[in-house]
Amino acid sequence: MRTITVAVAENDQNKRKQLEQYLRRHDQTIEILSDEKSFHNKKLERRLKSRDNLSLNANIVARTKRLKPRILFLNTHQLKKESFDLLNALNKHCPDTLPVVLVKEEADDSYVLKALENGACGVVNCITPSFSVSKIIHTVAKGEPWVSRKILAKMMKKIISPSH
Numbered sequence: 001m002r003t004i005t006v007a008v009a010e011n012d013q014n015k016r017k018q019l020e021q022y023l024r025r026h027d028q029t030i031e032i033l034s035d036e037k038s039f040h041n042k043k044l045e046r047r048l049k050s051r052d053n054l055s056l057n058a059n060i061v062a063r064t065k066r067l068k069p070r071i072l073f074l075n076t077h078q079l080k081k082e083s084f085d086l087l088n089a090l091n092k093h094c095p096d097t098l099p100v101v102l103v104k105e106e107a108d109d110s111y112v113l114k115a116l117e118n119g120a121c122g123v124v125n126c127i128t129p130s131f132s133v134s135k136i137i138h139t140v141a142k143g144e145p146w147v148s149r150k151i152l153a154k155m156m157k158k159i160i161s162p163s164h
Helices: 013-024 042-048 056-067 081-093 109-117 133-141 149-160
Strands: 004-009 030-032 071-075 098-103 122-125
Touching: 004 013, 004 056, 004 133, 013 030, 013 071, 056 081, 071 081, 071 133, 081 098, 081 109, 098 133, 109 122, 109 149, 122 133
Parallel strands: 004 030, 004 071, 071 098, 098 122
Antiparallel strands: none
């Protein structure tokens, strides 16, 4: 089976490391791409740090372009305009990366649909007990969205009758 590369976008370094460690222990076919592997090389250290003159979204896009993961987990508390702007930028600048948004609160259906319209391949409430990282990664890597059946039904309704 082919290895699937995954990265985590989280501005809190400690939370990002925790998520990366969590992802590493689940499936041998998943490779976690991290800046940490390159810190032994002082020449690369400058490239790995966030640039103060760039916005948070620009830093995430730059890191994603550098790491080139197949799947990118975006860790957010909730879906909002900044999330949609980031998804749009990732879609434009990193078209081979499939973003999956992790939320910590139940998202309104209209926000989930908007996230999907802006390039997300899935929206996952990471508090739910059925949160299966390996299953999500393999599903999204095959080109399938990771959304609830309720959202899938709304997507189908929108496709069938686009005027609503």
